[in-house]
Structure formats: C-alpha cells, structure tokens
Amino acid sequence: GQQVQQSPASLVLQEGENAELQCNFSSTATQLQWFYQSPGGSLVSLLSNPSGTKHTGRLTSTTVTKERRSSLHISSSQTTDSGTYLCAMDQGGRALIFGTGTTVSVSP
Amino acid sequence: ETAVFQTPNYHVTQVGNEVSFNCKQTLGHDTMYWYKQDSKKLLKIMFSYNNKQLIVNETVPRRFSPQSSDKAHLNLRIKSVEPEDSAVYLCASSSTGPDTQYFGPGTRLLVL
Numbered sequence: 001g002q003q004v005q006q007s008p009a010s011l012v013l014q015e016g017e018n019a020e021l022q023c024n025f026s027s028t029a030t031q032l033q034w035f036y037q038s039p040g041g042s043l044v045s046l047l048s049n050p051s052g053t054k055h056t057g058r059l060t061s062t063t064v065t066k067e068r069r070s071s072l073h074i075s076s077s078q079t080t081d082s083g084t085y086l087c088a089m090d091q092g093g094r095a096l097i098f099g100t101g102t103t104v105s106v107s108p
Numbered sequence: 109e110t111a112v113f114q115t116p117n118y119h120v121t122q123v124g125n126e127v128s129f130n131c132k133q134t135l136g137h138d139t140m141y142w143y144k145q146d147s148k149k150l151l152k153i154m155f156s157y158n159n160k161q162l163i164v165n166e167t168v169p170r171r172f173s174p175q176s177s178d179k180a181h182l183n184l185r186i187k188s189v190e191p192e193d194s195a196v197y198l199c200a201s202s203s204t205g206p207d208t209q210y211f212g213p214g215t216r217l218l219v220l
C-alpha cells in the first residue's frame with residue numbers, strides 16, 4: 001500500500017544548529033504537506049510543497065516528485081522548534097497519508 | 109476568526125457508552141476529514157466527506173459514524189466505545205482536490 005517514510009526518527013540539536021529532515025513516499029503524490037505537532041498535540045501546517053522548493057521563515061522544503069522524496073531544512077534552530085515534524089502525501093484530492101514523524105529536540 | 113474548531117477538548121467515558129464529537133470549519137472549504145492519532149502518534153484517516161459523498165477507510169469499525177448537517181460541520185459519533193478507541197481525534201478541512209488541509213486542535217478520548 002501507500003507508504004510515507006520519515007528519517008531520522010529523532011534528532012537532538014544544539015540551539016543555532018541546522019537540521020535536515022527527510023520524507024520518502026512510495027507512489028506519486030499530488031500534494032505533499034509538512035506539519036509541526038507541538039508537545040501539547042496541536043497540528044500546524046508548515047508548508048504545502050508537491051514539487052520544487054518553498055521557503056517560509058527559517059524553513060525550506062524541497063520536493064523532487066519523480067524521485068518521490070521531500071526534505072525539510074530548519075536553519076538556526078531554536079528551542080521553540082522542539083516537537084514532532086510530520087510529512088504527509090495526498091494522491092489526488094483524497095485524505096492525507098502520514099509518516100511516523102521526526103521528533104526534534106533543541107537544547108539551549 | 110477562520111479556522112477549524114473541535115469540541116470537546118477532552119472526554120473520559122466508560123466502555124459501552126456512546127460519545128459524539130463536534131467539528132466546525134469557517135474556512136469555506138467543501139471537504140472535511142476525521143483522523144485518529146493513536147498512542148504511537150501515528151495519524152490515520154477515518155473518513156472524508158465532500159458534497160455529501162462519504163469515503164470511509166475500510167479499517168474503521170462500524171461503531172464509528174460521521175454526521176454532517178452542512179459542509180461546514182462534520183461530527184463523529186462512536187456508538188459503543190471500546191478501550192482501543194482511546195486516542196486523539198483530529199478534524200481537518202480543505203478545498204476540493206489536492207489542497208492544503210487545516211487541522212483542528214483535536215479531541216482526546218480516554219475510555220476506562
């Protein structure tokens with residue numbers, strides 16, 4: 001079936017360091033979305049990026065559709081970036097299929 | 109304020125009871141979803157609802173049923189809860205097609 005794999009499973013950073021999160025998906029995606037889930041549980045959409053490169057603040061997402069992969073780059077990490085980052089794909093207007101997430105912990 | 113709203117935030121109940129969760133979106137979207145996030149934090153789709161068309165994930169037990177009065181509301185009813193139903197239930201909405209989905213804050217259910 002359709003699968004979304006994320007790596008690494010967890011990441012520990014010192015404040016100020018950069019991070020690169022990876023997402024690989026098993027079939028062609030018409031939508032690729034990155035989410036942040038806080039330790040409290042709320043889910044926030046960071047970027048929708050089915051192809052190419054998109055930026056928002058300190059975040060950059062690059063999706064190579066034909067290679068079925070996407071990355072999320074966090075630059076100059078801050079303690080408030082701690083939480084879980086989820087990648088999700090959609091195959092054409094249907095529901096999102098989520099990866100298992102990367103848990104990021106940023107220490108001061 | 110335009111967003112996705114869910115009530116209640118948290119609900120504790122006993123095995124066999126019926127529960128109902130509410131979801132409302134003020135984003136003008138025409139598709140709504142219910143997802144379940146289990147204890148391992150994995151998010152899985154339960155239902156999507158668009159223009160009165162319901163798409164059901166075949167793994168969802170029959171005791172779960174979505175209820176919609178209009179395209180801005182999609183409630184979730186669980187007829188007779190079981191311990192494995194303890195989870196966070198997240199509602200989302202989007203426009204038709206492969207569009208960005210926006211999520212509500214979730215309802216945490218604990219079944220004793």
